Amino acid sequence: MQPFEYTSPKTKEQVPALLGNSWGEVEILAGGTDLLSLMKDYVTTPRRLVNIKGIQDLHAVNFNPDGSVRIGALKTLAELAETPELQKSHPMLAHAVGDAASPQIRNQATLGGNLCQRPRCWYFRTGYGLLAKDKDGKSLVPNGDNRYHAILGNEGPAYFVSPSTVAPVLIAYQAKVRILGPQGIRELPLEKFFLVPRAEQEREHDLQPNEVVIEVVVPPARQVHAAAYEVRQKEAFDWPYATAAVALTMNGNTVSNARVVLGHVAPIPWLSPEAAQALTGKPLTPATADQAAQAAVAKAKSMGRNAQKIQLARVAVKRAILKAGGVA
Numbered sequence: 001m002q003p004f005e006y007t008s009p010k011t012k013e014q015v016p017a018l019l020g021n022s023w024g025e026v027e028i029l030a031g032g033t034d035l036l037s038l039m040k041d042y043v044t045t046p047r048r049l050v051n052i053k054g055i056q057d058l059h060a061v062n063f064n065p066d067g068s069v070r071i072g073a074l075k076t077l078a079e080l081a082e083t084p085e086l087q088k089s090h091p092m093l094a095h096a097v098g099d100a101a102s103p104q105i106r107n108q109a110t111l112g113g114n115l116c117q118r119p120r121c122w123y124f125r126t127g128y129g130l131l132a133k134d135k136d137g138k139s140l141v142p143n144g145d146n147r148y149h150a151i152l153g154n155e156g157p158a159y160f161v162s163p164s165t166v167a168p169v170l171i172a173y174q175a176k177v178r179i180l181g182p183q184g185i186r187e188l189p190l191e192k193f194f195l196v197p198r199a200e201q202e203r204e205h206d207l208q209p210n211e212v213v214i215e216v217v218v219p220p221a222r223q224v225h226a227a228a229y230e231v232r233q234k235e236a237f238d239w240p241y242a243t244a245a246v247a248l249t250m251n252g253n254t255v256s257n258a259r260v261v262l263g264h265v266a267p268i269p270w271l272s273p274e275a276a277q278a279l280t281g282k283p284l285t286p287a288t289a290d291q292a293a294q295a296a297v298a299k300a301k302s303m304g305r306n307a308q309k310i311q312l313a314r315v316a317v318k319r320a321i322l323k324a325g326g327v328a
């Protein structure tokens with residue numbers, strides 16, 4: 001690991017000034033479950049780490065009378081999974097954080113770190129950069145081993161898949177993320193937080209190098225029927241092949257509103273208006289779930305070795321819809 005400076009601010013207001021003006025110089029350290037492995041492999045070589053774990057107000061979780069919840073960025077996945085109020089108010093979220101990774105990692109990993117974790121693309125992880133280019137500047141992915149890579153939004157230049165299994169669930173719940181920078185706090189819908197990088201120096205999200213995620217706000221979900229489905233290689237501590245998170249508002253057996261979000265299929269969590277449209281105004285039946293699942297992957301394209309992911313994503317969407325509607 002390359003030597004680095006280490007600093008531990010005690011308040012969130014101190015953080016922006018300690019961060020850098022370009023990516024790579026300074027990294028925020030939360031649970032370290034992702035960052036430290038990148039540093040050990042020299043994929044990330046910051047000259048300074050800003051350890052935010054000593055900032056007490058980022059560890060808070062507050063349940064509001066209207067049913068919404070504000071979750072501090074440093075809340076660990078294990079703490080969230082074991083919070084009875086969350087299991088009641090947002091069961092799909094409590095389940096997703098309790099299902100990610102292993103018990104040891106969940107005890108250490110934070111919600112903010114989960115949303116900002118870097119892609120698992122093996123070209124990125126072995127030092128070819130975020131856009132996986134060879135020495136001539138050509139991406140290695142389209143003609144390479146792309147069996148886990150994107151099937152949607154894969155026109156390039158990024159081909160990796162967004163790694164968080166929690167983000168699609170939060171987006172289905174219409175969560176917002178609160179970000180602190182030198183100019184103060186800004187808030188944006190979580191689906192707008194994730195971006196496809198166009199250049200090697202960019203990141204997979206809307207953060208500036210001197211900004212920090214401080215909180216996630218999840219709206220009330222009392223009237224929402226929600227469920228997620230993950231297709232995994234096997235029951236092991238690993239990232240899935242494809243996931244789907246679905247939040248439905250029902251009027252009797254008719255879907256009045258739907259949000260369908262796919263995970264591990266694109267460089268960003270993939271909100272599918274096509275699937276939502278296929279459900280809205282329809283009775284929830286296996287046939288409508290199937291049509292919505294077909295719509296979700298209608299634009300998916302294999303890169304050569306990942307055609308199986310199209311079928312897996314379709315199945316994940318169909319099963320999540322049926323589970324959300326209580327049909328499965």
Ligand SMILES: Cc1cc2nc3c(=O)[nH]c(=O)nc-3n(C[C@H](O)[C@H](O)[C@H](O)COP(=O)(O)OP(=O)(O)OC[C@H]3O[C@@H](n4cnc5c(N)ncnc54)[C@H](O)[C@@H]3O)c2cc1C
Binds near residue numbers: 113163
């Ligand atoms: C074996 C294994 C299996 C896993 N399986 C899953 C899975 O199924 N689903 C899943 O979602 N994840 C999975 N993970 C990933 C795990 O959830 C993440 O590593 C973890 O959530 C990262 O959180 P952290 O606090 O440790 O982040 P860190 O490692 O400290 O940071 C990760 C990145 O986020 C940045 N960062 C951290 N906090 C903030 C903040 N508040 N604001 C801005 N930037 C920040 C850091 O600078 C760094 O770039 C798995 C990990 C392992 C090792």
Ligand code: SF4
Binds near residue numbers: 102104237
């Ligand atoms: S058991 Fe293995 S995968 Fe899990 S935290 Fe320990 S070293 Fe990591």
